[in-house]
Amino acid sequence: MRRTLADIAREIYGEDSEYIVKSFDVIGDIAIIKIPEKILDDRRYKFGEEIVRNFRYINVVLRQETPVEGIYRIRGLEYLAGEKRTETIYxxxxxxxxxxxxxxxxxxxxxxxxxxxxxxxxxxxxxxxxxxxxxxxxxxxxxxxxxxxxxxxxxxxxxxxxxxxxxxxxxxxxxxxxxxxxxxxxxxxxxxxxxxxxxxxxxxxxxxxxxxxxxxxxxxxxxxxxxxxxxxxxxxxxxxxxxxxxxxxxxxxxxxxxxxxxxxxxxxxxxxxxxxxxxxxxxxxx
Ligand SMILES: C[S@@+](CC[C@H](N)C(=O)[O-])C[C@H]1O[C@@H](n2cnc3c(N)ncnc32)[C@H](O)[C@@H]1O
Missing domain, CATH: 3.40.50.150 (Vaccinia Virus protein VP39)
Structure with a gap:
C-alpha cells in the first residue's frame, strides 16, 4: 500500500515527525518540502529518498531553504534526492x-x-x-x-x-x-x-x-x-x-x-x- 507523507515522516523522524510540514509543493515532477530548523539534520536526505521511492510522479526532491526573496522573488533550494536537476515541465x-x-x-x-x-x-x-x-x-x-x-x-x-x-x-x-x-x-x-x-x-x-x-x-x-x-x-x-x-x-x-x-x-x-x-x-x- 502506498504510504502518505505523514507515514514516511513518522518512519524517519519518529516523535520529531510532529514538526514536519505534512504537505509539499509539486511543480511538474519536483517536490519542494520544508523542514523546520530544529530537526534539520542528515535524516532529511533519507526522507527525500523515501519520497522519490513512494510517489511515482516525483523524480526530484528539493528543500526550501529560504522564503521567496529578492526582486526576482526566488526561494533558496537545497537538493535532497532523486535526479539532480531543478528544471521541469508543469x-x-x-x-x-x-x-x-x-x-x-x-x-x-x-x-x-x-x-x-x-x-x-x-x-x-x-x-x-x-x-x-x-x-x-x-x-x-x-x-x-x-x-x-x-x-x-x-x-x-x-x-x-x-x-x-x-x-x-x-x-x-x-x-x-x-x-x-x-x-x-x-x-x-x-x-x-x-x-x-x-x-x-x-x-x-x-x-x-x-x-x-x-x-x-x-x-x-x-x-x-x-x-x-x-x-x-x-x-x-x-x-x-x-x-x-x-x-x-x-x-x-x-x-x-x-x-x-x-x-x-x-x-x-x-x-x-x-x-x-x-x-x-x-x-x-x-
Ligand atoms: C510573483 S512573481 C510572478 C508570478 C507569475 N505571474 C506566476 O504566476 O508565476 C513576480 C515577478 O516579478 C518580477 N519583477 C520584480 N520586480 C519587477 C519589476 N520592477 N518589473 C518587472 N518585473 C519585476 C520578478 O522577477 C518575478 O518574476
Missing amino acids: KEHGARFYVDVSRVYFTPRLSYERGRIASLIREGEKVLNMFAGAGPFTIHIARRGGFVYSVDINPYAIEYHYINNILNKVEDRVILYRDDASRVVEEKLVERVDRVVMPLPELALDYLKYAVKAIKEEGVVHVYLHIQYNTGEEEALKKAEEIVEKRISEYNVNIKDVSSRVVREVAVRTAQVCVDVTLHKSINYI
Missing part, C-alpha cells in the same frame, strides 16, 4: 510550462486564479502583464485570444517565457520585455491596453500609477495585495478595496466597478487578495 489548464524552479518564481498555488483571469478575456483584448515570471498568466490569456505585453525584470524568467510561448504556440500573440515594468509602460505602453495584471503584491501599490497609465480611456486592472486581518476574510477584502480605491483616486480617474476575492492564505491572518478595478479616465486625468 501542466496547467491544458498548457505546459518549462521552468527552472531555482531561477524563476513559480507556484502552482495560483492555478485557479490564472484560470479565472483567462476566463475574463475577450478575443483581441490587449493586456499588459507587469510581472510575468515564466509566463503562466500571459500564456493562458493569449490562449484565450488576448494579445499580451509581458514584462519581467529577471532575464531567466524571460528566457523560459520565450520557450513557453513556443511550447504553447502563442509566440505571435505575446511581446516580451526584459525590463522594469514602470519603464516599459513609460516608454512603450501609455494608453495602449484594455487590461493590466499585477501579480506581485510587494510592488503592486507603487506600480499602480503605471498600470493606470497603460490603460486606454477605459479598462480593468487586477491588483494583487497581501492583507493582514483580525476578524476574517470579509475584513481583508474590504481593506484591500479601500486601499486600492484610495490610491487610484489620487490619479483623477473614475472607478466604475470594484470587486475582490481572496486568492489564498499566505500566512497566519494574512490573505493574498485580488482587487479587480474597472476604471475610466476623466478629462482631468494626470
